[in-house]
Amino acid sequence: MSGVMSLNYVGGKKQMTKKIWALVLVSALTLSLAACGGGNKGGSAASEGDGGSKASGDKKVVKILHWKQENINKAMEEINADFEKKYPEYKVDYTTTGPDDEYKQAQRARITANDVDILADLSGMRLSPQDWTPGAKVPDWQQWIDSGLIADLSGQDFLKNWNANDIEKAGTYNGKVYAVPTGKVAMSGLFYNKEIFEENGLSVPTTWSELIQLGEDLKAKGITPIGVAGKDVWPLKLPVFALQAKILGGGDQQKWIEGVWKGETAYNDAEAVEVLDKMKTLQDNYMIDGFMGIDYASAPAIFATGKVAMLADGSWDAPTIATANPDLKFGYFPLPATEDAAKNASFVGKYDVTWYVTEKGPNQEGALKWLEFFSQPENYTKFVKAAGFIPTQDNISTDSEFIDKELTPYLGDFELAYEIMMINRENVGEHLAAEGVHTEYLAPGGEFKSAKELADVQQKEWEAAAPK
Amino acid sequence: MYPFGKGFARYLPFLLLLIPVALYVIFYFGPSMLTVIYSFTDVKNVPGSPVHFVGLDNYYDLFFSGNSGERWRSIANTLIFMLVVTIVQNGVALFVAVLINQRLRGDYFYRAVFFLPVVLGVAVVALIWGMMFDPLSGPVNMLYGWLFGYKDMFFSSFTHAFGYIIFVQIWMYMGYSMLIFLAGLQTVPKDLYEAGYIDGTSKWQSFRHITFPLISPSFTVNMLLSIIGAMSTFDIILATTDGRFNTRTMAYDVYKETFRGSLEMGLPSALSVIQFLMILAFVVFAVKQMRKREVEY
Numbered sequence: 001m002s003g004v005m006s007l008n009y010v011g012g013k014k015q016m017t018k019k020i021w022a023l024v025l026v027s028a029l030t031l032s033l034a035a036c037g038g039g040n041k042g043g044s045a046a047s048e049g050d051g052g053s054k055a056s057g058d059k060k061v062v063k064i065l066h067w068k069q070e071n072i073n074k075a076m077e078e079i080n081a082d083f084e085k086k087y088p089e090y091k092v093d094y095t096t097t098g099p100d101d102e103y104k105q106a107q108r109a110r111i112t113a114n115d116v117d118i119l120a121d122l123s124g125m126r127l128s129p130q131d132w133t134p135g136a137k138v139p140d141w142q143q144w145i146d147s148g149l150i151a152d153l154s155g156q157d158f159l160k161n162w163n164a165n166d167i168e169k170a171g172t173y174n175g176k177v178y179a180v181p182t183g184k185v186a187m188s189g190l191f192y193n194k195e196i197f198e199e200n201g202l203s204v205p206t207t208w209s210e211l212i213q214l215g216e217d218l219k220a221k222g223i224t225p226i227g228v229a230g231k232d233v234w235p236l237k238l239p240v241f242a243l244q245a246k247i248l249g250g251g252d253q254q255k256w257i258e259g260v261w262k263g264e265t266a267y268n269d270a271e272a273v274e275v276l277d278k279m280k281t282l283q284d285n286y287m288i289d290g291f292m293g294i295d296y297a298s299a300p301a302i303f304a305t306g307k308v309a310m311l312a313d314g315s316w317d318a319p320t321i322a323t324a325n326p327d328l329k330f331g332y333f334p335l336p337a338t339e340d341a342a343k344n345a346s347f348v349g350k351y352d353v354t355w356y357v358t359e360k361g362p363n364q365e366g367a368l369k370w371l372e373f374f375s376q377p378e379n380y381t382k383f384v385k386a387a388g389f390i391p392t393q394d395n396i397s398t399d400s401e402f403i404d405k406e407l408t409p410y411l412g413d414f415e416l417a418y419e420i421m422m423i424n425r426e427n428v429g430e431h432l433a434a435e436g437v438h439t440e441y442l443a444p445g446g447e448f449k450s451a452k453e454l455a456d457v458q459q460k461e462w463e464a465a466a467p468k
Numbered sequence: 469m470y471p472f473g474k475g476f477a478r479y480l481p482f483l484l485l486l487i488p489v490a491l492y493v494i495f496y497f498g499p500s501m502l503t504v505i506y507s508f509t510d511v512k513n514v515p516g517s518p519v520h521f522v523g524l525d526n527y528y529d530l531f532f533s534g535n536s537g538e539r540w541r542s543i544a545n546t547l548i549f550m551l552v553v554t555i556v557q558n559g560v561a562l563f564v565a566v567l568i569n570q571r572l573r574g575d576y577f578y579r580a581v582f583f584l585p586v587v588l589g590v591a592v593v594a595l596i597w598g599m600m601f602d603p604l605s606g607p608v609n610m611l612y613g614w615l616f617g618y619k620d621m622f623f624s625s626f627t628h629a630f631g632y633i634i635f636v637q638i639w640m641y642m643g644y645s646m647l648i649f650l651a652g653l654q655t656v657p658k659d660l661y662e663a664g665y666i667d668g669t670s671k672w673q674s675f676r677h678i679t680f681p682l683i684s685p686s687f688t689v690n691m692l693l694s695i696i697g698a699m700s701t702f703d704i705i706l707a708t709t710d711g712r713f714n715t716r717t718m719a720y721d722v723y724k725e726t727f728r729g730s731l732e733m734g735l736p737s738a739l740s741v742i743q744f745l746m747i748l749a750f751v752v753f754a755v756k757q758m759r760k761r762e763v764e765y
Contacts, residue, residue: 101710101727101728104727104728105727105728108513108727108731112513112514112515114515137730140731143512143514143517143731144514147514147515147516147517148516149514149515149516230624231623231624233712290603290604290619290621292603292621292624292625293602293603293604293621293622293624294604360515425534426533426534426730427529427533427534427535427536428534428535429534429535429537429538430535430538433535441626445621445624445625445626446626447626461534461535464534464535465533465534465535466534
């Protein structure tokens with residue numbers, strides 16, 4: 001600053017010298033700042049070069065990128081600490097960002113900069129284009145693998161710890177294993193408050209008409225039946241997943257999805273309209289007033305404090321609900337989509353947190369070591385217990401009453417959700433974007449008075465997005 | 469003759485000038501030019517993926533693909549946002565500035581109050597108004613219910629959310645425009661008003677014929693800042709509705725397509741080029757109009 005100030009002196013040779021000195025000082029300052037930046041860059045470039053032994057002290061750093069989800073983050077920190085204890089030569093650098101889109105952005109930035117060794121993805125591998133999907137978008141993970149950014153895990157010993165079917169379904173691409181799905185979650189269920197159900201002599205519905213009856217009974221007693229976080233929009237997809245999986249294609253969702261690409265089924269055919277219509281019935285009659293104003297973070301509290309009898313949410317939120325009110329007795333049942341009780345009695349869901357190891361990251365050897373450590377049943381058990389996932393390793397006992405009593409009975413025909421199976425067309429309109437059918441556009445909040453009107457627009461958008 | 473002397477000293481300033489020029493080229497001009505170039509390619513945000521020249525394909529996709537209707541709506545939203553924000557924000561700011569310039573008691577206090585939102589920053593502002601506009605428990609809805617027996621969904625309403633965002637944007641930046649007007653008002657010589665007073669001007673006449681022409685440089689600056697600012701706003705949208713409920717603008721789309729859409733960089737680049745051209749057109753038009761009116765007495 002003083003250098004800049006002296007620039008104001010004018011006249012005299014002495015002052016002139018001073019002036020030049022000031023300029024030199026200022027520029028030296030600038031240069032040294034620039035040099036700082038350059039130095040940092042040089043440092044990380046060097047560490048990329050020498051095959052992943054970036055030293056911090058004399059420890060090798062393993063960089064893990066994940067999103068914020070308190071229960072899981074805590075378990076991860078414990079596992080990382082144990083890992084560092086067992087392998088003192090490593091140090092784990094565990095970074096978390098906000099979930100969803102914010103995470104996606106961080107993922108891209110870090111993988112592009114080769115600045116991450118292990119990264120989580122929001123679900124198992126999904127939406128890879130098939131031969132019946134001409135012109136479909138190639139998902140990020142597949143582009144990364146195709147560009148050689150993801151390490152091939154085939155043949156690693158620790159893969160044997162995992163359920164082969166799950167690895168095949170959610171971690172295998174072109175016959176090679178690139179990812180480890182750490183658990184399954186159910187998305188299509190409703191949490192229910194056992195106390196409210198018992199006090200009013202109500203039982204878990206097994207068919208659509210029983211669900212409607214239940215809603216009427218609750219309303220008659222002045223209790224709001226269902227809560228849902230409409231403000232974030234995506235939670236509205238969850239009950240729809242149940243409807244889609246059980247109704248579309250007569251219960252064969254895959255057939256319907258292939259059909260819509262081939263022009264055999266349509267977004268405005270009877271089944272698709274039934275899905276929207278049933279969701280409209282729920283939204284109009286049984287969901288809490290102003291549900292479009294409830295954000296996802298506050299939904300568990302609304303349920304946990306007994307303001308609603310049921311909550312449409314994924315099974316991963318069970319630990320959060322339990323934290324919000326430790327005394328609450330709650331269960332979880334699949335939303336009954338049809339009149340066929342047997343068909344209704346299974347969950348629809350997805351693979352959650354899925355680990356990828358990067359090919360060009362600074363410390364791949366450490367990353368594999370970490371994944372091996374994570375895969376050991378005792379460490380994995382810790383993780384899966386905290387996360388509330390359905391384990392993807394066999395013979396894991398989670399000691400979780402919620403998983404054993406509420407989820408396991410309905411896992412027989414576990415199906416993947418629409419958003420995992422539906423391969424979208426590129427540039428498809430907003431009423432079908434993000435692998436959803438967007439019931440938020442239905443009246444009264446949205447502009448479509450009936451399910452059919454929305455369905456017709458969706459079909460039009462689907463056709464408009466057809467590859468030319 | 470040469471203010472810096474002779475010999476090496478003569479070239480020193482140019483050498484030193486190289487530093488900021490280099491920084492500007494590397495961090496600003498270069499990337500801007502790259503954006504223009506990217507808009508004609510299929511470049512992807514994946515290291516090592518091949519790049520091809522695709523001509524005007526990205527521009528064609530913007531306006532003639534399956535979801536282009538939404539693109540047009542974004543453009544319409546951008547224009548509405550720009551017009552309303554520019555007119556209302558500057559109108560209110562000028563009014564408030566004139567009031568504060570009356571040398572009221574406590575003018576410093578008022579000035580600080582009106583300027584405060586500028587200092588808060590977008591995240592805090594979004595949080596404040598998110599709570600104020602909470603449909604279930606927010607005070608504004610209580611007030612609505614009490615006054616009109618009506619409840620609004622605010623940021624979750626397909627029809628009203630965008631209006632509320634415009635309101636918040638104006639609330640947030642009005643103080644900034646006000647400050648510029650205030651600075652302008654304080655440069656108006658008092659003797660002009662005295663001369664006008666002797667000639668028997670009314671309050672309105674002295675505002676219309678003395679104040680307004682003389683603060684037109686501040687007016688120009690404010691108009692330009694609002695036009696450019698409003699047309700490139702995405703932060704308040706991101707923080708309040710995240711583009712849901714028909715609140716997307718071009719700037720939001722650029723952000724969304726670049727960082728959250730597909731890994732393609734060509735399409736969002738094309739979109740930014742179009743956004744830039746639109747801003748440029750409006751700015752050139754506005755400058756031409758306003759330069760005409762600037763006077764000195």
